[in-house]
Amino acid sequence: MQNKRFNLKALLGSRYGQYILFGIILAVLPFIPGMTSSNVTMLGSMVYFSVVALGFQVLLGYSGQISLGHTAFIGVGAYISGYIVQVLHLPWPLAFIAAAVIPLLLGLLLGLIALRLEGYYLAIATLGLAESIRIVFIEATPITRGFSGFSARYPILFGIQLTKQMTFVLMVAVLIGLMIIVYNFINASTGRALAAMRSSEAAAQAMGISLFKYKLMTFAISTAFAGMAGSLYMHFFRYSDPTIWNSGISLNLVVACIVGGMASIEGAVLGAAFVVLMPEILKVVPILNRFHGAPFVVSGVVIILVLLYYPAGLIHAARKLPAMLKQLAGRRKPAAERGVGHDSH
Amino acid sequence: MQIFFQNVIGGIEAGSLYALAALGLVLIYRTAKMSNFAQGTIGMFNAYIAYFILAKTGLPLPVVAVLTVLAAFVVGAVIELLIMRKASSSTTMGKPILTLGLIIIFQGLAPMIFGPIPFQFPRFIQNPAMDIGGVKMLPNTLFVIAVTVVLVGVLFYILQNTKWGLAVRVTAANETTARLMGVPTRMVSLGAWAIATALGALSAIMVAPLTSVTVSMMETIHLNSFIAAILGGFSTFHGPVVGAFILGIANNLISYYISSKWVVAILYSCILAFTIFKPQGLFGKRYVKKV
Numbered sequence: 001m002q003n004k005r006f007n008l009k010a011l012l013g014s015r016y017g018q019y020i021l022f023g024i025i026l027a028v029l030p031f032i033p034g035m036t037s038s039n040v041t042m043l044g045s046m047v048y049f050s051v052v053a054l055g056f057q058v059l060l061g062y063s064g065q066i067s068l069g070h071t072a073f074i075g076v077g078a079y080i081s082g083y084i085v086q087v088l089h090l091p092w093p094l095a096f097i098a099a100a101v102i103p104l105l106l107g108l109l110l111g112l113i114a115l116r117l118e119g120y121y122l123a124i125a126t127l128g129l130a131e132s133i134r135i136v137f138i139e140a141t142p143i144t145r146g147f148s149g150f151s152a153r154y155p156i157l158f159g160i161q162l163t164k165q166m167t168f169v170l171m172v173a174v175l176i177g178l179m180i181i182v183y184n185f186i187n188a189s190t191g192r193a194l195a196a197m198r199s200s201e202a203a204a205q206a207m208g209i210s211l212f213k214y215k216l217m218t219f220a221i222s223t224a225f226a227g228m229a230g231s232l233y234m235h236f237f238r239y240s241d242p243t244i245w246n247s248g249i250s251l252n253l254v255v256a257c258i259v260g261g262m263a264s265i266e267g268a269v270l271g272a273a274f275v276v277l278m279p280e281i282l283k284v285v286p287i288l289n290r291f292h293g294a295p296f297v298v299s300g301v302v303i304i305l306v307l308l309y310y311p312a313g314l315i316h317a318a319r320k321l322p323a324m325l326k327q328l329a330g331r332r333k334p335a336a337e338r339g340v341g342h343d344s345h
Numbered sequence: 346m347q348i349f350f351q352n353v354i355g356g357i358e359a360g361s362l363y364a365l366a367a368l369g370l371v372l373i374y375r376t377a378k379m380s381n382f383a384q385g386t387i388g389m390f391n392a393y394i395a396y397f398i399l400a401k402t403g404l405p406l407p408v409v410a411v412l413t414v415l416a417a418f419v420v421g422a423v424i425e426l427l428i429m430r431k432a433s434s435s436t437t438m439g440k441p442i443l444t445l446g447l448i449i450i451f452q453g454l455a456p457m458i459f460g461p462i463p464f465q466f467p468r469f470i471q472n473p474a475m476d477i478g479g480v481k482m483l484p485n486t487l488f489v490i491a492v493t494v495v496l497v498g499v500l501f502y503i504l505q506n507t508k509w510g511l512a513v514r515v516t517a518a519n520e521t522t523a524r525l526m527g528v529p530t531r532m533v534s535l536g537a538w539a540i541a542t543a544l545g546a547l548s549a550i551m552v553a554p555l556t557s558v559t560v561s562m563m564e565t566i567h568l569n570s571f572i573a574a575i576l577g578g579f580s581t582f583h584g585p586v587v588g589a590f591i592l593g594i595a596n597n598l599i600s601y602y603i604s605s606k607w608v609v610a611i612l613y614s615c616i617l618a619f620t621i622f623k624p625q626g627l628f629g630k631r632y633v634k635k636v
Contacts, residue, residue: 113617116624120380120441124571125617131568132610139606254445292461296453303446307439308431
């Protein structure tokens, strides 16, 4: 009995255990009685966006580069996955792999050219690529069906047609799997190389770290994640057209990583939740819901405030919360000591 | 041949708009060492302000333009004072991301203040098209080109021949040394933001008649001004202007002679391929980092 409890504790103490527990809680949510279909849709868009944000975190948070065109890679993943399943009638897992591999190759190709320069060159190159790919989405009608839109169905996995709720569970499973992969990746030699690069590129280079190799690697990972998320999007929302893949998504990715917390896996997920839930919450705020652009303004103001005054992001606040509550509770009891405590602050 | 010139003239007009925006980008890039991704969006916001002034007061268009430029000065200065200056101690990574925050704010503010409906904006010169040797051109096109040429000329004169221009150039070369030598670098970056924002606003009110005033009106101009700056080289002031005209003309010629559907994709791929061979751009100097 004692032994069993100890094991559970150890499991929950490790990151893997925490991620899996988080996944189980998330996966159970759609099956709670009273959960409406639109709420499940919202949760689904949170999970799909978390997958992209996780990849984007590797790029922005861990390797310190910025892309402004990731929406294009999500779109590519979505159309490829949709085309393979709906038109070629191949199984979804294959489509999912293709949706990861093709954006990855695209990312490698663009990275080979755009990463040779320092600074914000990648941002502009990806912005240009996103514009070019958007035109492909519009014009390549045999594959994408242009503005009339591409429809897909929920995935069929091992011969079983999934429902909306089951597709959501599948998405959560993918997210948790990817979180564990990123965690391992970041805590291995690659992660240490990236940390060195972030603090000083020149110093990292002097220690024998190939900047180009790691930059290319992180960029390719982020595009592959975007492609996978695209596949999930296609088969959860079951629809895609060129207007969906606009630059707003690329900007929201930056917001998610910064507001959630840079260089943090949990931060990316928290940030994605912020980006998806905040406009929904604003819809019920009395005065703000009458204004058309309020969610934008709130996002923009929050990102600037976080960057200027709280660069660690929301995840840092969330982590400090238990300690802060403990401190608060501890302070309340000995009222006499409070004055001393104040001085030392 | 007339069609060729027709396309070239159109390209120069578009190039003028890119050039103004690109010059604004480079001013900030050189003095504050950062990319201002919000230039286009702030220009869009200023176009809304211009429409608002025009609709409420009914003043003649040139007066509206002057008032808009003044408003843009204020917008640029406020951004520099309230946000960018506070961030100057943070990493260089943070500053361009702050401008991404600005994009999102202004994209929300414009419909919040002025409403979601697109507005029509009049041309500066309404006269019908003239026929010059078989090439049809609107007087407004010539006006746009003329304004750009004069503005770029005046700016270059100030940069090269005045004390203020010298201050900008030394700040661009080495901010710390400039500050130690008594150059008011804070004033320089404030001025750079104000002028860059005004250039973006001018670009926007000249685009407005072609696209109407909408939230997305500046997206193409903004992206093209960035690409023009890459093509010409971010490290000079004249490179991006030349790049802008090349981009404008090439865009029209590819669109007419090759494919109007795929022009953007073709153009961007060509420029991306070009940077493989000349990563610093046409006029760029190689930048060596000292540790």
